[in-house]
Amino acid sequence: MSEMTQTAAKPRIERSATASRTYMIFVIIGLAVLILAPMFFYPIFLMKLLCFALFACAFNLLLGYTGLLSFGHATFFGGAAYFTAHVVKEWGFPPELGILTGVVGAAMLGLIMGFFAIRRQGIYFAMITLALSQMFFFFCLQAEFTEGEDGIQSVPRGHLFGFIDLNISTNMYYFVLGVFLIGMVIIWRFINSPFGMILRSIRENEPRAISLGYSVARYKLGAFVMSAALAGLAGGLKALVFQFATLTDVAWQMSGEVILMTLLGGIGTLIGPIFGAGLVVTLQNYLATSQFPVTIVTGVIFMVCVLVFRRGIIGEFYASRLGRKLGFEHRR
């Protein structure tokens, strides 16, 4: 499995000083762009972008840094959307608690799914996550609280902390941005923590990690739950942004989409999935108005990426001459 992430750039902490400086500059520019963006772009579109960017980054935690390909992440994203939508609409939870509920729910789903999936590796792991996710889909289809094919509609955004009205676009946008940034910081800290290091050593050389005495299964499960919880954060957020939660959010196609975003952006890079999500969301938006089917485009991009663009946008950048000049190193 380490092979899949051999094409990824080196983890941030091993970068040279030049690279770190360049990286900081990019981050600051990025932040500025995000803060100023609602003046130039439609806020709902931006919020959708941020939600999916967070979703993709959460997914990448598992794929890029732990080396596990999950085909069932829609369960966490969509499941959290349902949980948040339900508690906010039916039980009158304030938005921050609603999202928290989504996160906790997604984490529990992650615990269950991870428990079963981790018993196998590689291909089998992927297939198991797909099957379990489909099981959750059928459950959502039939359960009462999800309201079946209609989904949960008219989810109120409410007032953040009791006084910030999230129905005002600007407020909502900066709330979403704030949550997104918190999520990114959590991911960043997690990757660079001792736990994260051990995950990476498991990805590199699992037998070695086992021989060193690490309980590999427990670490994998931990990563799985973490990834699920953060995907849930994105999902709960999304429920409030669009004010509905539907079956689409828990379908296998959604799981496929987040894989594409990560692959396109760069597996194993911290910011790659953000770009991947941006591209995919923009593409979907653009194609939504035209007659051209999104599925075909998605499928073709998948095939092309796997064949000739495995490093993804950011990965290719790190490996390019400009990237290397700026100090980013690339393995292989």
Next chain:
Amino acid sequence: MAPLLQVSNLNAWYGESHVLHGVDMTVGEGETITILGRNGVGKTTTLRTIVGIIRERKGEIRFAGKDMANVPLHRTAHNGIGFVPEERGIFSTLTVEENLMLPPVVAEGGMSLEEIYELFPNLLERRASPGTKLSGGEQQMLAIARILRTGVKLLILDEPTEGLAPVIVQRIGEVLKTLKDRGMTVLLVEQNFRFASRVADRFYLMDHGRMVADFPVGELPGKMDMLHKVLGV
């Protein structure tokens, strides 16, 4: 007469690792040649590069006059080169007879199934067993036997006696002598020095990815000191 196999300035790489540094050797038709050397000097690599398993290679490999540089791996046998790898490669999902019959016949002159069973009667007995249910020695016999059916002119063997009991080793020596009488050309890598001295016509000594000495079996007694030094035996 031109040698059957001619290798000139052969270089080979395992990924980034440069493992063969200009190997030169010739194998005349009907000869039995042995490559000696310590572990890790490149003996197996040499064999695998000649066969074409290792493709990152430069230099000349000429077999029966033909340049083998662009011959794909699945055409090597058709040109007349047979290979018995170190791990023997007996297939567990095939019976002994299926293993025996697997390599396609690439030229005339190979042994018939009856002849092979005559030479290796224990294979006849076990012919319906799964290939890997045989003992190590029997598996080695099988690995050699299945190449004999194909009609190749050069038999390449990687450490045929490794891990086998002396009785079996002797049997293999007899097999190789029989093959030699039938005109088969043999190239083998061996650590078992004494076995090699009984079957080979000529020796190559290998160190650090290149040949450092070659001499006929007659000169062997005079080279013992050098061999002890280089091989550490």
Next chain:
Amino acid sequence: MTMIFGIPLQAFLGQLLIGLINGSFYALLSLGLAVIFGLLRVINFAHGAQYMLGAFAAMLMLEYFGINYWVALILGPIVVGLFGAIIERTMLSRLYDLDPLYGLLFTFGLALTIEGTFRYLYGAAGQPYSVPAQLAGGTNLGFMFLPIYRGWVVVVSLVACIGTWLLIEKTKLGAYLRAATENPVLVQAFGVNVPVLLTLTYGLGAALAAFAGVLAAPIYQVSPLMGSNIIIVVFAVVVVGGMGSIMGAILTGYMLGIAEGLTKVFYPEASNIVIFVIMAIVLLLRPAGLFGRDA
């Protein structure tokens, strides 16, 4: 009216038959997946799409060329198999040196592309394909009514499964396949053109899927979604069975189909998830799968 376990016998046997039919498809499809995975080490996500292509091939051949079911049963798999072989030769084969998950992702993209194309051309709704005249109607067996086409499907898929098994276990070609699965480099060194063997195998797998598709056309509607609906269940079947053996894949397919049928009788709400539940249980008790050889 005879009762069994509190259910009318007719209803029980009727569901059991449906379960057996579904099991036939699960067996055929997981067989194809196992054959491809065994040699190519690729999980062919596009298997469902190839199944769908088989059904569409039958329907389109009838509509545009007046080709009947019987010819379609042969021609459909050939066409889809060829298409698969071309994909393998031009694209899939480039991925063999990489992590096997890339093969999964590539075939996933392929599945999306194929399904998206047909969805665009034909919409999501299903189209009918009629049962061929020779197999229409049914017979009354006394304890149940057996539609002839259903019986035909069970018999033919069994024959196809056993035929494939014989091909792999008893023929020379099968010996090459089995050997190449174990040690492809050595088999090449013996003079066998393994790359061509790989192409053939993928084509064969795709053809098997398409064959199942043609069989399915008169029973289920011919819809662009039929592939993705079934492939996820087949994945679960494959995890339960383990992909070590051909026979294991076949047996597991039939067993799980029947299990699904039985669940429909006694606990219908759970029928679409029972296979996944069984998968979860098997993962707890015997992670390598019922017939699996590697963990």
